Amino acid sequence: MTEPTDPPEPTVPAGPAGPVEPAEPAADLMVRAEQVHKSFGRLEVLKGIDLEVRPGEVMCVVGPSGSGKSTFLRCINHLEKIDSGRLWVNGHLVGYRESGGKLYELRDREVAAQRREIGMVFQRFNLFPHMTALENIMEAPIRVKRLPKAGVRDRALALLARVGLDDKAQSYPAQLSGGQQQRVAIARALAMEPALMLFDEPTSALDPELVGDVLEAMKQLALDGMTMIVVTHEMGFAREVGDSLVFMDEGAVVEKGTPREVLADPKHQRTRDFLSKVL
Amino acid sequence: MADLTKPTPEPARPEAIKAVPVRHPGRWAAVAVIAVLTAMFVHMLVTNEKFQWSFLVDNAFRPNIIRGVWTTIALTVLAMVIGVLFGVVLAVMRLSDNPVLSGVAWLYTWFFRAVPRLVLAILFGNMGILYAKYRVGGVPFAGQLGDLMGVDIDGTLFTLDARTLLTGFMAGLLALALSEAAYMAEIVRAGILSVDPGQEEAAGALGMSRFQTMRRIILPQAMRVIVPPTGNETIAMLKDTSLVAYVPVTNELFFQLQAVGTRTFNVFPMLVAACIWYLILTSFLLVGQYFIERHFSRGSAAGQAKGLRAGRRETA
Numbered sequence: 001m002t003e004p005t006d007p008p009e010p011t012v013p014a015g016p017a018g019p020v021e022p023a024e025p026a027a028d029l030m031v032r033a034e035q036v037h038k039s040f041g042r043l044e045v046l047k048g049i050d051l052e053v054r055p056g057e058v059m060c061v062v063g064p065s066g067s068g069k070s071t072f073l074r075c076i077n078h079l080e081k082i083d084s085g086r087l088w089v090n091g092h093l094v095g096y097r098e099s100g101g102k103l104y105e106l107r108d109r110e111v112a113a114q115r116r117e118i119g120m121v122f123q124r125f126n127l128f129p130h131m132t133a134l135e136n137i138m139e140a141p142i143r144v145k146r147l148p149k150a151g152v153r154d155r156a157l158a159l160l161a162r163v164g165l166d167d168k169a170q171s172y173p174a175q176l177s178g179g180q181q182q183r184v185a186i187a188r189a190l191a192m193e194p195a196l197m198l199f200d201e202p203t204s205a206l207d208p209e210l211v212g213d214v215l216e217a218m219k220q221l222a223l224d225g226m227t228m229i230v231v232t233h234e235m236g237f238a239r240e241v242g243d244s245l246v247f248m249d250e251g252a253v254v255e256k257g258t259p260r261e262v263l264a265d266p267k268h269q270r271t272r273d274f275l276s277k278v279l
Numbered sequence: 280m281a282d283l284t285k286p287t288p289e290p291a292r293p294e295a296i297k298a299v300p301v302r303h304p305g306r307w308a309a310v311a312v313i314a315v316l317t318a319m320f321v322h323m324l325v326t327n328e329k330f331q332w333s334f335l336v337d338n339a340f341r342p343n344i345i346r347g348v349w350t351t352i353a354l355t356v357l358a359m360v361i362g363v364l365f366g367v368v369l370a371v372m373r374l375s376d377n378p379v380l381s382g383v384a385w386l387y388t389w390f391f392r393a394v395p396r397l398v399l400a401i402l403f404g405n406m407g408i409l410y411a412k413y414r415v416g417g418v419p420f421a422g423q424l425g426d427l428m429g430v431d432i433d434g435t436l437f438t439l440d441a442r443t444l445l446t447g448f449m450a451g452l453l454a455l456a457l458s459e460a461a462y463m464a465e466i467v468r469a470g471i472l473s474v475d476p477g478q479e480e481a482a483g484a485l486g487m488s489r490f491q492t493m494r495r496i497i498l499p500q501a502m503r504v505i506v507p508p509t510g511n512e513t514i515a516m517l518k519d520t521s522l523v524a525y526v527p528v529t530n531e532l533f534f535q536l537q538a539v540g541t542r543t544f545n546v547f548p549m550l551v552a553a554c555i556w557y558l559i560l561t562s563f564l565l566v567g568q569y570f571i572e573r574h575f576s577r578g579s580a581a582g583q584a585k586g587l588r589a590g591r592r593e594t595a
Contacts, residue, residue: 077484079480079483079484108488108489109488112483112486112487112488113486115483115484115485115486116485116486118484119484120481120484122477122480122481124477126475126477126478126480126481127481128478128481128482128496128500129500129578129579130499130500130575130577130578130579131578132578139485139487139495140485140486140487143487143491143495144485144486144487144488144491172577172578173578174578174579188485189484189485192485192486
């Protein structure tokens, strides 16, 4: 095993929210991407992404559609395979095992084990429609972690309360509004007690008046110290909650910095063009 | 005329509309025609003595007929259970990334959909010609290999007499079940493909295995698409059990009814009895299908309309 980093304790987030000291040792990184490339056929969507996310950091990724930000997010939990480069989460190489200078593909079972420490929230919620909100949240802890049902149920109800939906436990997804569904989806991801949460445009499919509740739930999560990567168009959320802001365009990171810096004083022309359209 | 000088605090609700409804003379004409035709049909049933209703009633419920009914039900249920289970396996194979598995499933489906069930039934009934003794286990081509090396190898673990393995019932059952599996494979495949790919991604992102995802997430949702055509298949199967008379399976419903008819030279009443029996059995199947469909509509719009499980609609 020549893994370059030691896995940090996943259960210890870096204290309360707020910018973490920038000069942390590389060994403590939650996500580390090195020259990540990805193509779909002849179309190159990621052209060498280098990024680092520290534990407890909330990183917002913005950019025009087709810039590769969602694809990058999906690479982090191996829903997409990367073509070249390296990607580590919590000290583990994603999707591969490196041994003797060679890469070995992980088995489905090992990939599944890696994904347990990464929660994902989708743009279109992807709740299981044949299960109630409560059953949606309980499914993975019972089937994947094989935890006893009673304890899982208590925790699931607590999670529902945390996202403000304790009265919707017995409702099916089709009976919930989009914003309620997305908050159930957040609770479902949290039930696996992940070390890292990925949000893929979590509010883009919502009616405008429902966006606030979802962002509030995400903000609470950030305040509790969760490490989050959020692909979003909500600049207000990025400014208020984000520790760092990444602007991507055409498969590359154009600019990275604190949200205040990037939003107030973008260094690159492309960033300025994009922000002038969305702000 | 209303008094316009006094201020009216609130406009009175106007009286409910009473209008003369549109007349539909065409509908009444159709009803009359149907009534006349029905009366003629009933008249024929009652007055034509060739129906021999008393003979039908006396003979349609004899013990051998009832045994035939049970055989038919057993064949239908077993063939469908095997067909559905094997069909699910074939559908998953067909959707596999492995080209060999996918190809084998395609080939199977191609063969069993191409050959008529009647031909299959007769073919399986005559399988005993191929193997008087069926060898189980051991090395393939053991005899040929032994000849090459000049030694006598018997790669057989144990043998079964084809006539005990492939009794008429087993042969008929296999013919029906294997053929059904091919059709069910296509139905299940359509069901699996109807499920939003985001469901598989969400389950995968939660760390569920492929098997768990299929068993817990994909198939339950696919069932809503799978069940209605499967009901169709079950009804078709109930009727196709009459084909095993050619295997031959003699204690099956249609064969028994026909036997009574030919023995007594009263063929027609027994054919009517067959219609009645199949109508009764199919009606039971329809009731079963209704409950199965209701079960798998959990969480869907249709399920809520029927007020199923915690169906309180409380969202804005």
